[in-house]
Amino acid sequence: MSILVFVLVRLSGDPTYILLGRDASPEAREEFRRDWGLDKPIVFQYGVWLIRGIQGDFGESMLRKKPALNLVINHLWNTLQLVLVAMSFSVVLGMVIGITSAVKQGGLADWLGRYFSLLGQSAPTFWVGIMLMMLLAAHWNLLPTSGKSGFKSFLMPAFTLGWFSTAAILRISRSAMLDVLGSEYIKAARAMGLPQPLVVLKYALRNAAITVLTMISLQFIALLGSSVIVETVFAWPGIGRLAVETIFARDFPLIQALTIVFAVIFITINLFVDILYGYIDPRIRYN
DSSP states (O other), X not given: OHHHHHHHHHHTOOTHHHHTOTTOOHHHHHHHHXXXXXXXXXXXXXXXXXXXXHTTXXXXXXXXXXXXXXXXXXXXXXXXXXXXXXXXXXXXXXXXXXXXXXXXXXXXHHHHHHHHHHHHHHSOHHHHHHHHIIIIIIISOOSOSSSOOSTHHHHHHHXXXXXXXXXXXXXXXXXXXHHHHTSHHHHHHHHTTOOHHHIIIIIIXXXXXXXXXXXXHHHHHHHHHHHHHXXXXXXXXXXXXXXXXXHHHTOHHHHHHHHHHHHHHHXXXXXXXXXXXXXXXXXXXXX
């Protein structure tokens, strides 16, 4: 990942045309390249950056003149807050509707659940955000239109961000529960006269949890990546908005720091979920 991002950002073009403007003199451009080490061979640049990166130094932002890693961490916290709120209601709402839809298969609850899932995965995120902004902020004046200024400012961005994930978790929860509810041991538990809530929540849900947990982890990572759209629509001071501004500015050190931090988060979440599998299902063991 480090090699890939290091090479690709340099293929995006000369940052001096963005940071210095097109009217800058050739001497000013050359001086800028010398100051930032861009006049050295790319292999040498990568070696210096890698050695410093291992020590936690990802360089200084060309645009903001601040340590790149500090900028990423500061904006990442704002994004994580938004993602955690969005993920919380997505998991709760998606699983409750999905489980209810599976238990009441063929009924009104199942029909409404499938319709909500279809609508959730069909409506674009930016459109949902704009519609909420028009209704709840501009028309009814119930919530702030943009920025981070208290609990109310979380509601519209979090709902918009978690809209697609709710539908995805709903679909997977329903599908996994239907597979488990049709198994022989569930039929045996029901034949023994065990209460329906106990059969569903203790025996069926635990065995369906592996598939649902995998989807939740993937959706969490997807929310971090797709936050750029929501943060742009609602002017949220997060890492997604920072990434857009950084890419347009061709701020090499900050782009590299952003990508590496995302890669570490991705690997960490997948490792955590793999370990969690062994606790949920005793049949899974790691040697």
